[in-house]
Amino acid sequence: ExxxxxxxxxxxxxxxxxxxxxxxxxxxxxxxxxxxxxxxxxxxxxxxxxxxxxxxxLHKLTTRLVKDYDTIAVENLSVKNMMKNHHLSASIANASWGTLISQLKYKCAWYGKRLIIIDPKNTSRICHECKQKNHEFDSLSQSEWLAAREWDCPNCHAHLDRDVNAAKNILAKGLETLA
Ligand SMILES: [Zn+2]
Structure with a gap:
């Protein structure tokens, strides 16, 4: 370029x-x-x-996930966040996420696996240990919020990795829909 x-x-x-x-x-x-x-x-x-x-x-990843797991829970694309984000890399990431979900959909159908798509609301803000929402995040700007990769729960003091914590919440939310 x-x-x-x-x-x-x-x-x-x-x-x-x-x-x-x-x-x-x-x-x-x-x-x-x-x-x-x-x-x-x-x-x-x-x-x-x-x-x-x-x-x-993306194809390699989705094929491996569908072959290895019987149930997969994922977050739906947040249209609200997508609109908020004007950064190019973020819009590419959003586009890839959409493609990833559509591949998971048809591959799960091929292999007879279960795909659960959940609402992403608060999955990154709730502590998976005590299920309390961290309100310290409310006052952060968008970039400060995205930069918060690890945090300590103000309620139960668990030390959490942002992505791992969110993944556990997504799985729990997904499994709830089956109950
Ligand atoms: Zn907690």
Whole structure:
């Protein structure tokens, strides 16, 4: 991307010089800059490879999960959080999460496994040990909240890993729907 934008700037500059110097055949089109065009092709190729590898990894992961487990509980995509988040990486992560869930859906159907999709509400804020919601999180900004990877429960003082705690809550919530 850096090289592409450098080539782009150079081409723009060359076109401006051509115009300014009133050369006989001024270059006016980016198509006339092979080095820029090559950079465009290279960036497109690399992006395609990255997308293919991501899709491939997602397939490997979902196949393994469905083969290894009879019941899988996952959080549904939170539309509210998605709207709130304008960061590119977050929107890519959201898109991947949607793909992951749709793959789990049809693969669970293939293999006769059970998929439970639960509402993500508060799964990261409730302590799985004592089931109390941590209200210290209420005052945090979005970025402070996302940065909180580990926390201590103000109620029972358990030391919790954010993702592991959320996963346990998701599983418990999922299993409740079966009872
Ligand atoms: Zn607790």
């Amino acid at each position: 850096r090289k592409k934008s450098r080539r782009y700037e150079n081409a723009k500059k060359a076109m401006a010089f051509d115009e300014h110097d009133k050369v006989l055949f001024p270059r006016t089109d980016l198509k006339q800059f092979p080095r820029y065009q090559q950079a465009v092709r290279t960036v497109a190729k690399l992006k395609k490879h990255i997308a293919e590898r991501r899709r491939d990894n």
